[in-house]
Structure formats: C-alpha cells, structure tokens
Amino acid sequence: MRRMKLGMTAAAALLACSLTACGDAGEDDDSPEVSAEDDCDGKFDDGTRMAELAEAGEIAIGNRVDQPGLGQQDTPDSVPVGFDIDMAKLLIADLCIDPESDSVTWTEATSEQRETFLQDGVVDLVAASYSITDERRELVGQAGPYMLTGQQVLVPADSDVESIADLQGEEVCAQEGSTSLENIEAEGAVGVPSASYAQCAEDVVNGTVPAMSTDGSILLGLAAQYDGEVKVVGPEFSEERIGIGYSKDYPEMCQWINDVLTEAFEDGTWEESFNAHLGAEGEEAPEPPALDECAAS
Amino acid sequence: MSGSVLFDAPGPRALARQRIYTVLAGVLLVASVVWVVVRLEQNGQFEYQKWEPFVSPVYIEAILVDGVLETLKMAFSAILLAVGFGVVFGIGKLSEHAWARWPCWAVVEFWRAVPVLLAMIFIWNLLGTDKDSSPYWAVVLALMLYNGAVLAEVFRAGINAVPKGQAEAAYALGMRKTQVMLTILLPQAVKIMLPALISQCVVALKDTALGYVVLAPGLTYVARLIYSNPQFGQNQIPTVFVVGTIYIILNLILTAIATWVQKRFVGEKKVLEVSMVGEDDPSARAPR
Amino acid sequence: MELFWEHREAIALAFAYTVLLFLFAGIGSMVLGTVLAAMRVGPIPVLRWAGTLYVHLVRNTPLVIVIIFFRIAAPKIDLKFNFVDVVIPTGVGDVRLNNIFTACVVGLTIYTAAFVCEALRSGVNAVPLGQAEAARAIGLPFSGVMTQVVLPQAFRATIPPLANVQIALLKNTTVAGALGVAEAFVRMRLLIKNNPAELWTLFIGFALIFVILVEVLSFISHRLERRVRVS
Numbered sequence: 001m002r003r004m005k006l007g008m009t010a011a012a013a014l015l016a017c018s019l020t021a022c023g024d025a026g027e028d029d030d031s032p033e034v035s036a037e038d039d040c041d042g043k044f045d046d047g048t049r050m051a052e053l054a055e056a057g058e059i060a061i062g063n064r065v066d067q068p069g070l071g072q073q074d075t076p077d078s079v080p081v082g083f084d085i086d087m088a089k090l091l092i093a094d095l096c097i098d099p100e101s102d103s104v105t106w107t108e109a110t111s112e113q114r115e116t117f118l119q120d121g122v123v124d125l126v127a128a129s130y131s132i133t134d135e136r137r138e139l140v141g142q143a144g145p146y147m148l149t150g151q152q153v154l155v156p157a158d159s160d161v162e163s164i165a166d167l168q169g170e171e172v173c174a175q176e177g178s179t180s181l182e183n184i185e186a187e188g189a190v191g192v193p194s195a196s197y198a199q200c201a202e203d204v205v206n207g208t209v210p211a212m213s214t215d216g217s218i219l220l221g222l223a224a225q226y227d228g229e230v231k232v233v234g235p236e237f238s239e240e241r242i243g244i245g246y247s248k249d250y251p252e253m254c255q256w257i258n259d260v261l262t263e264a265f266e267d268g269t270w271e272e273s274f275n276a277h278l279g280a281e282g283e284e285a286p287e288p289p290a291l292d293e294c295a296a297s
Numbered sequence: 298m299s300g301s302v303l304f305d306a307p308g309p310r311a312l313a314r315q316r317i318y319t320v321l322a323g324v325l326l327v328a329s330v331v332w333v334v335v336r337l338e339q340n341g342q343f344e345y346q347k348w349e350p351f352v353s354p355v356y357i358e359a360i361l362v363d364g365v366l367e368t369l370k371m372a373f374s375a376i377l378l379a380v381g382f383g384v385v386f387g388i389g390k391l392s393e394h395a396w397a398r399w400p401c402w403a404v405v406e407f408w409r410a411v412p413v414l415l416a417m418i419f420i421w422n423l424l425g426t427d428k429d430s431s432p433y434w435a436v437v438l439a440l441m442l443y444n445g446a447v448l449a450e451v452f453r454a455g456i457n458a459v460p461k462g463q464a465e466a467a468y469a470l471g472m473r474k475t476q477v478m479l480t481i482l483l484p485q486a487v488k489i490m491l492p493a494l495i496s497q498c499v500v501a502l503k504d505t506a507l508g509y510v511v512l513a514p515g516l517t518y519v520a521r522l523i524y525s526n527p528q529f530g531q532n533q534i535p536t537v538f539v540v541g542t543i544y545i546i547l548n549l550i551l552t553a554i555a556t557w558v559q560k561r562f563v564g565e566k567k568v569l570e571v572s573m574v575g576e577d578d579p580s581a582r583a584p585r
Numbered sequence: 586m587e588l589f590w591e592h593r594e595a596i597a598l599a600f601a602y603t604v605l606l607f608l609f610a611g612i613g614s615m616v617l618g619t620v621l622a623a624m625r626v627g628p629i630p631v632l633r634w635a636g637t638l639y640v641h642l643v644r645n646t647p648l649v650i651v652i653i654f655f656r657i658a659a660p661k662i663d664l665k666f667n668f669v670d671v672v673i674p675t676g677v678g679d680v681r682l683n684n685i686f687t688a689c690v691v692g693l694t695i696y697t698a699a700f701v702c703e704a705l706r707s708g709v710n711a712v713p714l715g716q717a718e719a720a721r722a723i724g725l726p727f728s729g730v731m732t733q734v735v736l737p738q739a740f741r742a743t744i745p746p747l748a749n750v751q752i753a754l755l756k757n758t759t760v761a762g763a764l765g766v767a768e769a770f771v772r773m774r775l776l777i778k779n780n781p782a783e784l785w786t787l788f789i790g791f792a793l794i795f796v797i798l799v800e801v802l803s804f805i806s807h808r809l810e811r812r813v814r815v816s
Contacts, residue, residue, distance in 0.1 A: 545645045
C-alpha cells in the first residue's frame with residue numbers, strides 16, 4: 001500500500017506539475033512543537049491505563065476533521081491540526097508516544113458517536129470540541145475544561161440582527177445533530193440542519209439563511225475567512241465547557257489529564273496554541289479556565 | 298426508430314426556419330454558459346487559491362488514493378455482495394416451495410422500496426463503533442441490500458428468459474434441480490444479464506456519494522476536508538465541480554464497458570426487460 | 586410503537602415535506618423531461634445535441650452533487666430562490682416552503698428529468714412507425730406529430746418505466762433531508778439519536794411507511810396502465 005501510494009504520488013505530482021504551476025498547498029503549520037517525552041519507565045503506577053498505553057506505545061484519539069481552528073485535517077492520511085488536537089498531542093507526548101507518528105490513530109468522532117466510541121474502547125481519548133455536560137458524564141469520563149465558549153450568532157455584515165432574540169421564527173443554520181441546533185430551537189428560532197459549519201457560513205453569505213449559530217470560537221474562525229462579509233453578534237446564550245473525554249473504566253485518567261493540562265496552562269503552551277489557532281490579530285489569549293476537580297478514585 | 302420518421306425531410310422554407318431556430322437556440326445556450334462563467338468569475342470562483350488543492354501533489358494523491366480508490370472499492374464490494382444476494386434471492390423467488398418463495402419475495406420488495414439513505418443510517422447505527430470501518434461497511438451493506446434486491450429481479454427475469462427447452466432437455470437427461478440451475482440455466486442467464494449488471498454498477502457507484510452522511514471514506518470525504526480547509530477560502534464550488542467531473546468520467550467509463558460487453562457477449566438483439574422499482578437506469582435497457 | 590404514537594405529529598410533518606418534495610419535483614420533472622425528449626427526437630441538431638449532453642451529464646452525476654450545486658453554487662450566479670417563502674401553518678407546526686426547499690426541488694427536478702426523458706424516448710421509439718408516417722401524410726408538422734399522435738401513445742407505453750422513475754424520485758427525496766429540508770430522513774435520524782435503543786423499531790417503522798408510499802404509487806400506475814391500455 002505504501003509503495004503504491006508513493007508511486008501514485010510521483011505520477012500525480014508529475015501530471016500536476018506538467019499541466020500547470022505546481023501547487024504547494026498543505027504544507028504549513030504554526031502549532032507549537034510538541035515532542036514526546038523519552039522516559040516513561042516507572043512514570044506511571046503499574047496497572048493504570050496510562051502505564052498500559054505508554055507500554056503499548058500506541059493510542060487512538062477521537063477528533064474533528066472539519067472544524068478549522070479546533071480540529072481539521074488536510075487529507076485523510078495527514079495528522080490533524082487545531083487547538084483540540086494540540087491538547088491531545090500534549091497528552092500523547094506525555095505517554096512517550098510521538099504525536100506525529102503512525103503510532104497515533106486519529107479517528108473522526110461525530111457528535112452522534114463520541115460516547116459510544118469511548119464506551120466501546122474504539123478510542124482512548126476524545127478531543128473533539130467535546131462539551132462537558134451532566135448527561136455525558138453519566139456515560140463517560142470528562143476532564144477539563146480546557147476552553148470556555150458559548151453560542152453566538154453569525155450574520156451578514158449589513159444585518160441589523162443583534163442577538164438570537166431578534167431571530168424568533170427565523171431560520172438559523174447549525175450542524176446536524178449538534179447541541180447548537182437544539183439550543184437554537186430552544187431560543188425560538190427555526191433550526192436548519194446542515195452537513196457542516198462551512199456550509200452554514202456559505203448559506204449566510206449567500207442570503208439563503210439570515211443567520212447561523214454555534215460556539216463563538218468557531219464563528220470567529222469563520223468570520224475571519226470571509227473578511228468583513230459577516231460578523232459575530234450577540235451575547236453568549238449558552239455556556240460550553242470544552243473538555244477531554246475518556247472511558248469511565250479508567251477513572252485514573254482524569255487526574256493525569258488535569259495534570260498535563262495544568263502544566264500546559266503554566267508553561268505557556270496552552271496560550272501559544274490558542275493564539276496559533278483561535279486568536280484574532282492583536283488580541284490577547286484569555287486566562288486558562290479553572291479545571292474541575294477529579295472525583296477521588 | 299430514427300428521428301427522421303417523426304418529421305419530413307425539410308423543404309426550403311422549413312430549412313430556413315430550422316436555421317433560424319438553430320441560431321436562436323445556439324445563441325441562447327452559449328449565452329447562458331457565458332453568463333454562468335462570467336458570474337462565477339465576478340464571484341472570484343476562478344481564483345488560484347480556490348483551485349490550488351487540485352494542482353497540489355498532496356491533494357491529488359489524496360483525491361486519487363483516498364478518494365477514487367476508496368469509492369471504487371466501496372462500489373465494487375457492494376456490487377460483488379449484491380450479486381451474491383441477488384442470486385440467492387432471485388433463485389429463492391423462483392423456488393417451487395411457497396415457504397421459500399414468499400420470504401424471498403418480501404425481502405426483495407422491502408429493500409427495493411426503502412431509500413438507501415435510510416438503510417445506510419440504520420446500518421451505521423447498528424454497526425456502531427467498529428472503528429473507522431463502520432461507515433465503510435454501512436455504505437457497502439446498504440448498497441448491497443438495495444442493488445441486491447434489484448439484481449434479484451434481474452436474475453429471476455434472466456433465468457426465465459432462458460428458453461424452456463434447455464431446462465426440459467436437462468431434466469430429460471436425468472439432471473437434478475440444483476444441477477439444472479447451476480450448470481444449465483445460470484451460465485446462460487448470466488450472459489443475458491451482463492449489461493444490466495454493469496449498469497447496476499453505475500447506480501452503485503453514484504450512490505456511494507450518499508456515504509457522506511455517515512462520514513464514509515471516498516471522494517465525498519476528501520471533498521469535505523478540502524472545502525472546510527480555510528486555506529482555500531471556501532472553495533465548495535471548485536470542489537463540487539471536480540468531484541462531479543470525476544464521478545461523470547468514472548460512470549462514462551463503466552457505461553462504455555457495458556456497451557462493449559453487450560456487443561461482444563450478447564449481441565444487439567436479446568434484451569432483458571425488468572420492471573425495476575428502483576432507480577430505473579435506461580442504459581440497462583439496450584437501444585432498440 | 587409507543588414511540589411512533591408519541592412523535593406522530595413530528596413524523597407526519599416530516600412526511601408532509603417528503604410528499605411535497607415528491608409532488609413538486611414529480612410534476613416539474615415530467616414537464617422538463619417531456620421537453621427534453623422532444624428536443625432529443627426533434628429536427629434541430631443544436632437542440633438534439635444539447636438534450637443528449639444534458640442527459641449524459643446529469644444521469645452520470647450523483648444526485649447529492651446535483652442538489653449541492655443548486656444549494657451552494659447557484660446563489661453565486663444569482664440563481665436564488667428567495668422569492669419563495671410560503672409558510673403553511675398546520676396544527677402541529679409550520680410547513681415552510683422556502684428557498685432551501687425550492688433549491689432541493691429544483692435539484693430533484695433537474696436530476697429526475699433526465700430519467701423521464703430517457704423513459705419517454707424509449708416510449709417514442711416503441712410507437713409503431715405507421716403512426717408517425719400517417720400523421721405526416723395528413724400534413725402535420727413535427728409539433729403536431731408529437732403532441733397529437735406520438736406523445737400520447739408514448740406516454741401510454743411508458744407508464745411502467747415512468748412510474749419506476751417517479752418511485753425512485755420518492756426515495757430520492759431523502760437526499761434533500763441531508764441538505765436542509767426537515768423531511769422523513771432527518772426525523773428518523775433525530776429519533777434514532779435520541780432513542781438509540783429503539784433503532785430497529787424506528788428503522789422498520791420509517792421503512793414501512795416508505796414501502797406503503799411506494800406501493801400506492803405502483804398501484805396508481807397499474808390502474809392507469811389498465812385504463813389507457815388499447816386492447
């Protein structure tokens with residue numbers, strides 16, 4: 001398979017370059033460097049999940065692939081990038097696994113499947129804009145939060161909508177199966193399900209729908225791409241606390257995740273990553289949020 | 298019947314009139330194409346940034362290997378399984394035993410009437426979390442059930458289309474039912490069914506695009522990664538254009554194979570008529 | 586079963602969308618398909634060529650891509666459907682026929698028309714030669730030959746294949762669900778998400794409603810075929 005891919009790449013590259021100027025898309029990244037720790041012998045207590053993972057040298061992560069700034073992948077084989085991903089990489093590196101290597105399996109985790117993925121052990125950790133809620137904590141473990149955000153509204157630049165309250169009975173777009181969609185309906189607007197947020201934004205620009213709504217961090221990322229055509233408005237009408245998901249079978253992971261996150265908060269990696277992926281030009285990164293206490297295990 | 302039976306050979310006045318129509322229609326068509334291109338241009342849809350992924354080696358590889366190859370793999374796995382499904386249920390529907398015939402009939406009717414999308418979501422949820430292969434199998438199995446149900450009808454009709462004397466002669470030689478089916482009827486039926494089989498491949502290939510609702514691999518997956526990448530400035534239109542073109546080319550190749558197979562193995566005459574509840578692909582019926 | 590009773594209003598509303606999508610796109614595709622078929626068998630080469638190109642392009646493109654085109658690309662070339670904004674209040678919620686609905690109807694129409702055209706063309710080919718010749722002999726022009734003599738008979742011969750095309754359309758309306766119309770597929774997906782334990786019930790229930798709708802359509806087509814059959 002590898003060999004064949006190399007052959008095809010070469011052929012494709014040749015073809016592309018002969019047809020036109022050679023594109024070089026997909027080769028830049030300004031995330032902070034994360035390199036694996038090199039000594040995990042005796043770092044974790046025997047019998048803990050962390051020790052097992054470090055021993056095996058392999059880990060599976062559930063992540064987003066189509067949310068710029070948070071979790072986004074260039075091609076199906078590449079390592080994803082984004083703020084969520086950086087948090088996952090810190091955890092992976094702490095287990096002495098190289099986050100850029102093939103030892104890490106990145107799997108797309110949708111809103112519908114994140115809990116089942118963890119329960120069935122398909123992935124070891126979920127870092128996929130995973131809001132911490134009481135319902136979810138019944139099913140899986142959630143550590144964090146490492147980011148606080150809230151739902152806002154994205155409208156065309158010339159719109160006089162000021163908040164979700166101005167959109168009673170109007171159509172508002174959000175991703176299919178997301179909490180955002182449910183919140184929109186709860187606020188009295190008509191939810192329009194869409195395959196992706198990129199598609200929603202396109203609908204707003206086109207005037208197909210008057211507005212879209214989801215986490216402010218996602219909206220800011222989209223607004224930046226449209227360069228003044230759209231704006232983010234309104235107070236946050238929900239509070240989302242984004243955390244890392246792990247399986248309830250391994251409660252010891254909670255404290256470990258919190259420790260790694262705390263370290264990232266303190267040594268500036270968290271801020272660096274936030275600025276690289278979500279920060280607007282000339283804006284300071286916010287203070288890192290306070291982590292939830294882990295239940296004594 | 299050629300078109301000429303429908304209208305007389307044009308006289309001088311008709312010719313003049315036709316020329317006017319031709320010019321009018323031509324102008325209208327060209328004008329609308331130009332208008333579309335100009336509007337897209339004004340919208341900046343031809344900017345290099347939006348098309349960059351389609352000339353970059355990394356993405357071309359992804360489109361070919363993770364896109365086209367995966368899509369073809371899904372389509373062909375689905376068709377192979379569908380053939381098995383079709384043979385079993387097609388023969389089942391021909392069974393002399395009512396207890397075998399009726400369940401087969403019900404299964405075939407059910408899967409022909411259920412939208413593929415519904416089946417896909419159902420199977421996806423049913424398979425749950427079998428790692429990242431579950432979307433793949435959701436697509437393959439849903440397409441297998443639908444295309445298999447259509448093919449069951451094709452098989453039944455194909456076997457019925459084998460001249461009766463063939464089976465009678467085989468029975469006269471003392472062959473048993475299974476033997477007659479396997480050695481006499483099926484081989485002849487397969488020949489009649491080949492074109493219908495290949496055009497069902499076109500249907501399956503097109504329907505793999507529905508896999509995007511279950512996040513299946515393939516062209517639509519690669520497309521989603523490309524158009525949600527901010528680096529390319531919201532290039533949904535170029536992406537849809539490229540992916541659509543790839544599908545059209547793949548399908549035209551398949552259709553060409555179908556036509557060739559038909560000419561080579563079946564000849565022009567023998568045409569299989571099947572009432573298809575499903576997507577009625579007219580290329581399944583040969584030109585008369 | 587209780588689940589269905591509990592959500593009967595939402596499910597009915599969802600199927601109302603399904604049926605409306607089907608009706609609008611069904612009528613639209615019949616009209617457009619007939620025009621295309623006339624173009625393809627007509628005397629004007631440019632139109633014949635355009636009709637053939639249309640059918641080959643559309644038939645080989647996945648429906649999803651055709652609808653995505655009208656949802657995303659069309660607004661960029663000023664092809665917007667914002668003038669459509671009808672809200673039909675019902676006891677259980679509004680049925681909104683808006684721009685998204687219209688874009689999906691147009692996509693379904695464009696796609697299905699290619700198949701209608703091919704079905705009709707094969708029907709035209711099935712009309713005995715003598716019919717068209719006799720029509721020409723009494724001096725009818727192409728339009729007269731088609732509308733007075735050939736098409737009425739072609740429609741008769743093509744009822745079964747046309748019915749199949751329309752049944753496929755009914756099932757294809759689910760694709761609009763994936764692009765923003767709150768029809769049956771969206772409702773089923775939502776119900777499954779909220780009641781994962783009821784997966785089998787929900788799927789079989791929704792599937793059976795589709796089976797019934799399909800059977801109704803094929804029943805109508807059989808009756809029509811019987812009625813217009815020349816014996």
